[in-house]
Amino acid sequence: MSTLITVREYARLTVDAVEPTLDRAQVSASAFDWLCQQSASFSRAGAALVQVEGRRWLKLDSYVGVLETPCGTRLEILPKHFDSGDCEVQSRALLRRLIQRSLNLKPREVSPTALEVYDAPLSEWVMGQFLAALDHLIKRGMRFDYQRVEEEQRYLRGQLNVVAQMRQPPARQHFFQVRHDIFVADRAENRLLKLALERVCHTTQDPANWRLSHELRGVLHGVPASQSVCDDFRAWRTDRLMAHYQPIKPWCELILNQQMPIAVAGEWQGISLLFPMEKLFERYVEAWLRRSLPPGAKLTAQAASEFLCEHQDGRMFRLEPDLLVRKGGQSWVLDSKWKRLSATDRDKKYGLSQSDFYQLFAYGQKYLQGRGELVLIYPRRADFQQALAPFDFGGGLRLWVLPFDMEAECLLDTHVLSLFAEY
Incomplete structure (x- = not known):
């Protein structure tokens, strides 16, 4: 029987007995050692999963999702965004929205009310969505x-x-x-679904998910599980006859760790879904902008047409802003940061980073030719409810710092930007 531990970003874990909160928790010695080993492999790959603080404490980094250890400990890591109310339920709901918007997933919940009362951990929610999509697919008819x-x-x-x-x-x-x-029915798409279903059958602890997964397992009894996940995903067809398979593909990729920004590799095959929170927030903002931009505006994510300098007839140091918007002959550069700001803390520069300003200044010089509007987007908080006064770089180049309301799913104070001025 596995143990579920729910914490949030930057929480501290220990093997000692402590009162559990969202910011600290006790884990078993085997789970602690396994996390240390994973941290070493992540560090070699250029990412930081945890920070080791002595022999008895670990501090999580800015990753959210679910991490399952071989000893059965399931660690659910939620965004650190809420400070009041039922933070666990609110943070879990927020993370689901972030994943849906960021990966363009379509949940098969029957109604918004069902989504509100479905408070299972993230991994059970992902498995439930996959099972619902698979059940719908089988009822429509599998392709042979x-x-x-x-x-x-x-x-x-x-x-x-x-x-x-x-x-x-x-x-x-x-x-x-x-x-x-x-x-x-032995084809690439069905083999992948069977492998994902087998993994869900062996992992889920939710009674409803367990019952449905074993029912579907009987239906797919004659389909072999995939032996080469990457090859079968490449062979996944997207023609008209396979259109009804498209809604389940992202959920299958999530279960099989094919669409994860970070996935734990190795012999252990538990359900491990880890997302860099910075990247989730960036894609969340991008999804909102694509729905909300005025007519005629074109959004480019991760633009890469400009470089910082030239050297010996070549260009060096590519500049890649999160978002570049063009409308008519004008351009706007927007960058999102998952960081807490305080509009009342002027002495500490509101929590802004000088390196971010250097970065945006370079974007403005190359993408806007030194004139126009730059935007830094941060999550809205109790002490960051409205846009800060503009930061003037001189020469007609200004930087705006705007809050993004995660609950209402909208960017606040857009009226200050000329991009939305006539919209």
């Missing part, structure tokens, strides 16, 4: 495909394999070497 079979039979079936028949020894001349096609 023809598969060529070459075998030996006592009777003719299909086409006689003349070459193989001529090579038959005299004692087996009464057998026929035949080839024929059979109509089966």
